[in-house]
Amino acid sequence: MAATAPVIMRVMASSISTAKRAGGIIRDVLKKGDLGIVDKGKNDPQTEADRSAQRCIIASLAKKFPTVKIIGEEGGSDLNVCDDWLVNELDEEFLQHSCPAEWKDVKPEDFVIWVDPLDGTAEYTQGHVEHVTVLIGIAVKDAAVGGIIHQPFYQQPDGEMGRTIWGLKGLGTGGFTAVPAPAGQFIITTTRSHSNALHQQALNAFASTEVLKVGGAGFKVLQLLEGKAHAYVFATPGCKKWDTCAPEAVLEAQGGCLTNINGEHYAYNADVEHVNRQGVLASLGQDHAALVEKIPAEVRAAVGAK
Numbered sequence: 001m002a003a004t005a006p007v008i009m010r011v012m013a014s015s016i017s018t019a020k021r022a023g024g025i026i027r028d029v030l031k032k033g034d035l036g037i038v039d040k041g042k043n044d045p046q047t048e049a050d051r052s053a054q055r056c057i058i059a060s061l062a063k064k065f066p067t068v069k070i071i072g073e074e075g076g077s078d079l080n081v082c083d084d085w086l087v088n089e090l091d092e093e094f095l096q097h098s099c100p101a102e103w104k105d106v107k108p109e110d111f112v113i114w115v116d117p118l119d120g121t122a123e124y125t126q127g128h129v130e131h132v133t134v135l136i137g138i139a140v141k142d143a144a145v146g147g148i149i150h151q152p153f154y155q156q157p158d159g160e161m162g163r164t165i166w167g168l169k170g171l172g173t174g175g176f177t178a179v180p181a182p183a184g185q186f187i188i189t190t191t192r193s194h195s196n197a198l199h200q201q202a203l204n205a206f207a208s209t210e211v212l213k214v215g216g217a218g219f220k221v222l223q224l225l226e227g228k229a230h231a232y233v234f235a236t237p238g239c240k241k242w243d244t245c246a247p248e249a250v251l252e253a254q255g256g257c258l259t260n261i262n263g264e265h266y267a268y269n270a271d272v273e274h275v276n277r278q279g280v281l282a283s284l285g286q287d288h289a290a291l292v293e294k295i296p297a298e299v300r301a302a303v304g305a306k
């Protein structure tokens with residue numbers, strides 16, 4: 001089955017196994033206690049866990065899919081990794097699904113894999129480990145079509161650490177139970193470490209009943225999927241393609257929507273600008289276009305203006 005499955009199914013199955021291994025590396029670094037923090041910019045830390053998890057993911061995927069373009073947050077990594085970090089397995093459970101017809105003939109050169117080895121680094125360094133996710137997004141031409149969101153610090157009922165959520169457009173999602181957000185309320189999930197005045201103005205435009213401030217694009221989209229929030233609002237540049245590719249694919253495979261704050265989808269081909277200049281607006285079970293209209297036009301024009 002594995003050898004004959006279409007390449008998108010093998011990329012997804014390999015990414016599921018690899019994200020789990022990266023999650024183990026992220027837990028190990030924290031357990032050892034020396035985070036090796038480097039500041040890449042203002043409010044933009046990188047740790048040994050970001051670097052090691054990226055090496056594991058990119059080395060594993062590049063070995064299995066040598067002609068697929070892979071772009072990771074932490075730049076060019078040393079792909080000479082120990083065997084323990086080289087993940088060879090394909091997730092067998094995922095491979096039981098049949099490939100949606102629209103992706104059967106996609107060729108390796110049509111893909112870009114966007115890797116965020118550790119989303120929510122600021123929160124990881126501050127002990128909010130439940131916000132941390134590993135994100136592997138699969139784009140076909142311009143569109144985010146497949147995604148893996150792995151939570152290394154999620155404790156399963158049987159005590160096992162880690163949970164892996166996946167989504168593939170045309171197939172659906174797996175690894176979690178979708179819950180609708182409560183009726184009669186409007187809960188926004190947003191950044192806890194990258195706010196500014198313009199972003200606050202956009203938040204104020206919604207008559208929200210609650211604003212949750214949490215780390216990571218992956219975790220915020222999980223809050224939509226699990227009915228903890230109705231919308232994810234981030235009205236400032238700063239988030240990148242590797243932050244949104246996997247969350248967008250999973251959310252949209254579940255019937256939601258992730259766009260910039262003007263309601264337009266980002267493109268995920270290999271040549272795009274990495275920064276999501278016009279912010280992020282994501283929702284599930286809402287009239288997405290009506291949410292866009294709530295943000296004053298002057299705020300939307302100012303976000304990302306060069």
Ligand SMILES: Nc1ncnc2c1ncn2[C@@H]1O[C@H](COP(=O)(O)O)[C@@H](OP(=O)(O)O)[C@H]1O
Nearest residue numbers: 044118119120121191193194215216217238239
């Ligand atoms: N102003 C900014 N500068 C750098 N990175 C930013 C940023 N705003 C958002 N991001 C990145 O977008 C992701 C989600 O941000 P937030 O938690 O604030 O919503 C984080 O990813 P990483 O943790 O993978 O770097 C974060 O670093």
Ligand SMILES: [Mg+2]
Nearest residue numbers: 044045073121
């Ligand atoms: Mg980062």
Ligand SMILES: [Mg+2]
Nearest residue numbers: 116119120243
């Ligand atoms: Mg990130």
Ligand SMILES: [Mg+2]
Nearest residue numbers: 073116118119
């Ligand atoms: Mg990251």
